Structures are given as C-alpha cells and as structure tokens.
Amino acid sequence: MKSNKFTFWKENVGRSWYKFSRNKLSVIGLTLFILLILAAILAPLITPYPKHAGNFVDLITGSQAPDARHLMGTDIYGRDMFSRIIFALRPALLMGIMVLAIVVPIGTILGLIAGYYKGKFGDHIIMRLTDVFLGLPPLILALAVSSILKPTLTNSMIAVSVAFWPWYSRLVYNMVISIKNEHYVISSELLGESRVHILFREILPNCLSPIFTKMTLDFGWVIIMTASLSFVGLGEQPPDPSLGTMVAEGARLLPDKWWVAIYPAFTIVLLVLSLNLIGDGVRDMFTATEE
Amino acid sequence: MKDLDFIKIENVKKYFPIGNDLFVKALDGIDLEINKGETVGLVGESGSGKSTLAYTLMGMYEPTDGKISFKNENIGLKAQKRDLSIKKEMQIVFQDPSGSLNPRRVISNILSRPLLLHKIVPKNELKAKLIELLDSVELPQEYLYKYTPSIGGGEKQLIAIARAIAAHPEFLILDEPTSSLDVSVQGKIINTLMKLKKELNLTYLFITHDMSLMRNVADRIAIMYLGKIMELATTREFFENPLHPYTKMLLSSIPVVSAEEEKLLPKEIKSSGEIPSPVNLPEGCRFITRCPYAKEICETKEPELTEREPGHWSRCYY
Numbered sequence: 001m002k003s004n005k006f007t008f009w010k011e012n013v014g015r016s017w018y019k020f021s022r023n024k025l026s027v028i029g030l031t032l033f034i035l036l037i038l039a040a041i042l043a044p045l046i047t048p049y050p051k052h053a054g055n056f057v058d059l060i061t062g063s064q065a066p067d068a069r070h071l072m073g074t075d076i077y078g079r080d081m082f083s084r085i086i087f088a089l090r091p092a093l094l095m096g097i098m099v100l101a102i103v104v105p106i107g108t109i110l111g112l113i114a115g116y117y118k119g120k121f122g123d124h125i126i127m128r129l130t131d132v133f134l135g136l137p138p139l140i141l142a143l144a145v146s147s148i149l150k151p152t153l154t155n156s157m158i159a160v161s162v163a164f165w166p167w168y169s170r171l172v173y174n175m176v177i178s179i180k181n182e183h184y185v186i187s188s189e190l191l192g193e194s195r196v197h198i199l200f201r202e203i204l205p206n207c208l209s210p211i212f213t214k215m216t217l218d219f220g221w222v223i224i225m226t227a228s229l230s231f232v233g234l235g236e237q238p239p240d241p242s243l244g245t246m247v248a249e250g251a252r253l254l255p256d257k258w259w260v261a262i263y264p265a266f267t268i269v270l271l272v273l274s275l276n277l278i279g280d281g282v283r284d285m286f287t288a289t290e291e
Numbered sequence: 292m293k294d295l296d297f298i299k300i301e302n303v304k305k306y307f308p309i310g311n312d313l314f315v316k317a318l319d320g321i322d323l324e325i326n327k328g329e330t331v332g333l334v335g336e337s338g339s340g341k342s343t344l345a346y347t348l349m350g351m352y353e354p355t356d357g358k359i360s361f362k363n364e365n366i367g368l369k370a371q372k373r374d375l376s377i378k379k380e381m382q383i384v385f386q387d388p389s390g391s392l393n394p395r396r397v398i399s400n401i402l403s404r405p406l407l408l409h410k411i412v413p414k415n416e417l418k419a420k421l422i423e424l425l426d427s428v429e430l431p432q433e434y435l436y437k438y439t440p441s442i443g444g445g446e447k448q449l450i451a452i453a454r455a456i457a458a459h460p461e462f463l464i465l466d467e468p469t470s471s472l473d474v475s476v477q478g479k480i481i482n483t484l485m486k487l488k489k490e491l492n493l494t495y496l497f498i499t500h501d502m503s504l505m506r507n508v509a510d511r512i513a514i515m516y517l518g519k520i521m522e523l524a525t526t527r528e529f530f531e532n533p534l535h536p537y538t539k540m541l542l543s544s545i546p547v548v549s550a551e552e553e554k555l556l557p558k559e560i561k562s563s564g565e566i567p568s569p570v571n572l573p574e575g576c577r578f579i580t581r582c583p584y585a586k587e588i589c590e591t592k593e594p595e596l597t598e599r600e601p602g603h604w605s606r607c608y609y
Contacts, residue, residue, distance in 0.1 A: 183391035187454070190349050190370050191405055192378040205395035 020285040029277025036271060040089035052079035053087035055239040063257050073259035075249060081259060085267050088241035091153055092271065095160070095226045096219040102161045104215060107168020108207070112199050114169065115176025127173060130166040138163035142225055146234040156235045160225050164218060171214060175207045182206075209286030216279035220272035227268050243268050296363050297494060298325040298348075298462065303357030303367070305340075305347050305518075309570065316569050317343040319518035319577075320357070322596065327461070330488065330495040332509030332526070334502065334541065338566050340518040341498045345464045348496070349383050361462070379409045382455035386467040388447035392439040398450055399435040405457040427490075428453045428483055445476030449483065456487060464496045469504070481508060502545050506530060511602075514538050517569055517577045520596060524603040534605040536582050576607075584609060 021027050044050045048069075058078035066073040072081035114126040133141065146159035179185060180203060188202050223243075229235040230244030238245060243264045250261025300323040306314035317340045325331050335341050346352050348359060350370030359367040366377055385391040392401055402421050406412055412420045422432045428449040439447055448468060455463055465484065469477040485508060488495060497509060505512055505526065512529045514522045514537060522535040533539050547553050564581040573579050576589040588608060596606045 183385045183387065184393040186351060187383070187385070187391055188404070190351070190378060190381075190383060191458075192370075192375045192408055193404065201396070202393055206393070208395075 016285050019287075020281040023281045023284055025277050026281025026284070029274040030281070032270065032274035033278060036089055036274065037093060039086050040093050043083075043086045043090060047080075047083035047086045049080040049083040050087075052083045053241050063253070063260075065257075066259055072263040073257075075246070075260050076253070081246075081263055084241040084246065085243070085264055088243045088246065088264065089267070089271075091236055091240070092223050092226060092243055092268075095153070095157060096222045098157050099160050099164060099222045100215055100219060102157070103164040103218075104168055104211065107165040108172050108204070108211060110165075111169035111172025112176055112204065112207075115173040116180055116195070116199055116203070118177050118180075126169065130169050130173075133162070133166040134170065139225060139228060142229060143232070143234065146229055151234050151237055153236045156226060156229050159229065159234075160222055163225070164222065167218075168211070168214070171210060172207050175210065176203055179203050179206050209283075213279055213283045213286065216275055216282050220275035220279075223268065223271050223275075296324075296360065297327040298323075298496075299358075299360045300324070300344075300348070301358040301360075303344075303347065303359060304355045305343055305352055306355045313570055316518050316572060318347065318354070319569075319572070321515075321518070321520060323513060323520060323523070325462075325494060325496060327494055328492060329510040330497055330508055332505040332512040333496060333498045333515060334500060334505060334512060335515035336500065336541075336566050338517075338569065339515040340569070341515055342466055343518075344515070345383065345466050345496065345498055348464060349381060350378075375409070379458045380461045381464070382458070382460040382462075383464040383466060384448070384451050384455050384468045387471045388444060388451045389439070391451050392447055392454075394438065394440050396438075397435075398437055398439065401439075401450065402435075402454055402457055405454060409458040411458055424453045424457055427456070427487065443476075444472050445479060448472060448476075448480055452480075452483065452487070456491060456493070459491065460493070462494045462496070464498070466498045467500070470499065470501070484508075502541060514541065517566065517572060519577065519606065520604075521578065521607075522603075522605045523596070524605075528600070528603050532600075532603070534599055534603065535578075535607045536584055537578050540581070578607075 020030075039046060043053075047053070048071075056077070056079055061070075061074055061078035062076050064070055064074045064078075066081075070080050070082065072085065074080055075084070110126050110130070114123045114130075117123050142156075142159040142163040145162050146156050149155035149158065185198060185202050188198050193202070226235055227242075227244035227247065230242045231248045233245075233248070235244055236242040246264035247261050247268070250257070250259075250264065253260050300321050303318055303321045304316070305318040306316050308314055319340075321340075321344060323331070333341050333344065343352065347354050348366075350366065350368060350373055353369045354367050357367065358365065361377060361380065364377065366373060366381075370378065392398075399421055402424055403417055406417060406420060407414075421435055425432055425434055430446060430449055430453075434442065434446070434450070439450065442450075452468070468484070469480050472480065481504070484495070487493060495508075497505070499505060509526050511523065511525050513520050514535065516537055522529070522533070522538045524532075524534075529538070530542070533542055567573065567577075567580050575591050576582070576585070576593050579585045579589050582589065586608070594606050594608050596604050599605050
C-alpha cells in the first residue's frame with residue numbers, strides 16, 4: 001500500500017523542516033544552539049581545566065589576560081574562564097528546560113479550562129489570578145519570590161516559574177475562546193465526545209504552534225532572568241559556575257580586567273540570540289502556507 | 292407505514308437576549324413534523340432563522356420555549372444533557388467544510404471518532420470500516436492519511452458527510468451543504484447525499500436558499516421568514532400552486548435562462564425590500580412591510596398557519 005503511516009510521517013517532518021530551513025538565520029541559530037548543548041553535555045571532555053569549575057583557588061595565576069593557555073583569561077581566583085563558562089552552560093540550559101517543563105503544562109491546562117468554561121466560575125478564578133500575576137513585572141516577581149526562598153538553583157527555578165506561567169494561560173485562554181466556537185469543536189460536542197477529548201485532542205492541537213513559538217522565545221528570557229537573579233546573588237551560589245554570577249564578579253573589575261565580565265555576558269547573548277533565531281523559524285514552520 | 296412522530300417540533304422559540312430587555316427573536320414559534328425517510332427542505336432568506344432551527348434541533352442551543360421530540364422522546368435540551376444514543380441518531384453537515392473538520396487531525400482520526408465513540412465496529416475492523424466509509428462517498432483510501440487543509444473544498448465536504456453518516460444516524464441536518472462550494476462539485480455532493488439517503492434510509496432536513504435545488508431533492512418544503520414558518524407544502528404543490536405572497540416573491544426571484552422557464556414563474560409579485568430586524572417585529576403579520584396585498588387586518592392580527600388544501604399550509608389571510 002502506498003500511503004502507510006511511515007511515509008505519512010516522513011512527508012510531514014520533511015515539510016516542516018523545509019519551512020523551517022527557508023529562514024537561513026534560523027538554521028544558523030539552531031546550529032549554534034545544538035553546539036552550545038553539545039558543549040554543555042561534553043563539558044568535562046572539552047574543557048582544558050574541568051577542575052576549575054568547582055572550588056579551586058590558584059592566586060598565582062589570578063586575573064590573567066586571555067592567552068594560549070587560558071583562551072578567555074582567568075578570574076581573580078586563577079580559574080580558567082573558558083572552562084567555567086562551558087560548565088555554566090549546564091545550569092543555564094537546565095533552568096530553561098525545567099522552567100518550561102513546569103510552566104507550559106500548568107499554564108496551558110489552566111488556559112484550556114478557563115477558556116472552555118468562559119464566563120463560568122472556574123474561568124473567573126483562574127483568569128483573575130492570572131491577571132494578578134501579569135500585573136506585576138516578571139523580574140520583580142521572580143526577585144520577590146527568590147528572596148523569600150534559599151538561594152539555590154531549584155528555588156530560582158520556582159521563582160522564575162511563578163513569573164512565567166500566567167503568560168501561557170493568557171495565551172492559551174485567548175486562543176481557546178475563539179477555537180471553541182469552530183464547527184469542528186461543536187461537531188465533536190454534538191457527537192458526544194468527552195470534555196477531556198475535546199480539550200486535549202480537538203482544541204489543544206490547534207493551540208500548539210503559538211505555544212511552541214513562545215516556548216523557544218521564552219527559553220531565552222528564562223536564561224536572561226536566571227542570569228539576572230544570580231547577578232544579584234539570588235541564584236546558584238559560588239563556587240558553582242553561573243553566567244550571571246560571573247558577570248557580577250567581572251563587573252567590579254571593569255574596564256581593566258574586561259575578560260572576566262565580557263565573555264560570560266557574550267555567552268548569554270549567544271544563547272539568547274540562537275533561541276530567538278530558532279523562534280522565528282518555528283513560527284514560520286507553523287504558519288499555514290497555501291498549497 | 293410511516294412513523295408519524297419521527298421528529299416533532301411544537302411551538303419552538305429561541306430568543307437571544309441583547310440587553311435592555313431586548314431580544315433577537317430568531318425562532319418565534321415553529322411547528323414542524325418530519326416523517327421518517329423524507330427530505331424536508333427549509334428555505335428562507337439570510338436571517339430568517341433556518342440555521343438557528345437546525346442548531347436548536349442539534350442541541351447547540353436550548354429552546355426558550357416549546358417542545359422538540361424525537362420518536363416521542365424530549366430532546367429540547369442542550370447536547371450535553373442528551374443521551375449518547377440520541378446523539379448517535381442525529382448528525383449535522385455544516386455549510387463550511389473547512390471549519391467543520393479539525394485542520395490538525397488526520398482524516399482517519401476524524402472519521403474513526405464516531406465509530407469508536409458509538410462502538411460501531413470493534414477496533415480490529417476499524418481500518419476496513421474507514422475504507423468502506425471513504426468508499427461510500429467515493430473517495431480513495433489514500434485520503435485516510437491526509438490532513439484536511441491539503442484537500443479540496445468538495446472533498447472536505449464529502450469527508451464531513453462521511454463523518455456524519457459513520458455512526459449510522461437516522462436523521463441528518465444539512466445546513467447549506469453546497470453553498471460554499473464550487474458549482475462544479477455541488478452536483479457531486481448532492482448526488483452523493485441522495486444516494487446515501489436511499490442506501491441508508493436516512494431522513495434529511497435540507498436547509499438552503501437555492502430554490503431550484505429544492506425542487507430536485509425535497510419531498511416537502513417549508514418557507515421560513517423571521518423565525519416563523521410561512522408556508523409548508525409538498526414540492527409539487529409548492530412550485531405549482533404557491534399560496535403565500537412571500538413564497539411567490541422568492542419564486543419570482545429564481546434566475547432563469549430561457550423564455551420557457553420564465554413562463555413558469557409567478558408574475559404578480561417582484562422581489563423587493565429587505566428582511567426587517569428580528570428585534571422589533573412588525574405588529575400583525577411579519578411580512579407586512581414587503582407585502583403588496585397587505586390589508587387592514589394584516590396590520591393588527593397575525594394570521595395563523597392554516598391548512599388551505601390537504602397537506603398545504605399557509606400563514607396568510609388570502
């Protein structure tokens with residue numbers, strides 16, 4: 001038989017990739033992002049001084065400018081900046097993944113429920129709560145939450161999540177209230193489908209493209225916010241490497257020992273830029289084109 | 292023998308509140324019986340309440356007043372409150388097939404839902420049944436793994452029809468199933484519908500504003516105007532001996548291509564005016580604003596739907 005499930009999937013994946021790859025900048029972004037992920041995973045193998053990622057002090061080699069031995073110089077404790085930056089990619093990427101893994105399901109489910117039962121009690125509760133959280137600037141909210149909690153990676157994850165979930169419930173809510181009046185949703189209701197089926201199989205698939213697009217863009221925002229939290233000392237604690245903390249340490253040494261602040265800051269820029277470029281491509285991928 | 296109480300609609304009203312104690316009177320007392328196996332054509336201008344009637348029958352709206360029964364069982368309820376067994380028996384085909392099929396679900400998924408939900412076939416026979424369904428609307432089985440945005444409008448409507456008949460319903464509402472399609476595929480859709488009706492012994496409520504189409508497919512025709520039925524007759528009677536001025540007006544507005552056809556149209560009345568707002572209905576007869584025969588009595592008292600000849604009902608004093 002010609003049209004079995006395998007060719008069906010192959011066709012669709014191929015078409016999505018074609019749409020994504022038409023935007024060359026997105027391909028560059030994706031390549032960069034994959035390289036950064038690989039660097040983070042293989043950190044102990046590719047860094048010249050893996051030990052420098054932890055508690056290591058060698059004051060003799062402190063504050064050296066970049067040279068052949070230390071590509072990006074060393075910080076005041078004599079630790080190799082390059083090694084520390086590569087290791088710092090790990091918590092940064094982990095934050096992005098974990099925050100999205102917490103925020104997206106919660107925000108989406110709340111948005112689905114509130115949108116489908118628009119005007120009912122549940123809608124008012126969920127959306128007014130969302131409004132309260134949206135009313136506060138996200139960074140201030142995250143700062144407030146993390147200053148109550150102990151400064152650890154897990155707790156800054158929770159703090160950033162608190163700031164991000166309402167954006168998803170608002171996004172999904174607005175989509176659901178228009179999608180639920182589509183005739184295909186009404187058809188399923190008339191057929192006698194369960195609400196769970198209608199919410200997750202009929203409505204949700206039609207909300208996915210903006211969710212995915214927002215996810216790639218938010219990944220970058222989460223990294224920036226995490227860095228901001230650790231910049232003011234509320235994220236991961238030294239000696240564990242963290243991009244925000246490194247920028248904070250280096251900022252005191254500017255402009256003489258510029259490499260201590262500039263390289264980690266530049267890494268943050270690279271990470272966020274690659275994710276934003278991917279976001280553009282993902283948006284194009286999901287935009288329906290006329291056949 | 293005909294089952295007389297297949298679908299019975301008694302004095303059904305549907306008012307939509309629009310604030311300030313004002314209501315859009317989309318349905319303002321509909322009485323209609325549909326017998327098993329027939330095709331009832333429901334005709335009217337835009338805004339006459341045809342689709343509202345269809346949606347109320349399907350349970351998308353709860354009637355404000357009145358009774359709807361299906362085989363003597365009350366179904367004047369929202370769909371959520373109806374029995375699954377009743378939902379199985381009634382299905383609807385919407386006007387716009389692009390909107391009625393989920394663009395993110397593959398066709399095999401769309402078609403298998405009614406089969407699984409109403410347990411029509413066991414899971415291992417599902418695939419064969421899906422191919423049979425596609426076959427019944429004359430589509431090849433390759434369509435199972437397509438998404439609807441990649442197929443044509445007529446094909447989409449055939450898929451929508453296949454979904455509607457999948458659970459073997461007895462009653463199908465066709466809400467202008469051809470009006471959003473190319474003329475070239477309209478004929479195919481109509482032929483498929485008529486073939487299916489014969490094969491599956493379906494009953495149709497066929498909503499359209501295409502009078503010449505009605506002539507070919509309907510057994511009886513009901514004319515709706517501002518939420519009420521103005522005339523109800525067999526198709527033959529309807530075209531040969533129209534009684535209500537509104538019917539005559541609609542018939543005279545059918546486009547014709549030849550002199551012979553021109554002769555068949557009622558002469559005395561030409562289409563004029565717009566349908567008034569269903570919020571502030573005229574006192575007396577609701578057609579009075581456009582009726583050339585309007586007399587004094589028409590201004591004060593609304594005529595009843597009366598049987599003027601056997602099986603031929605009209606809501607007019609004359």
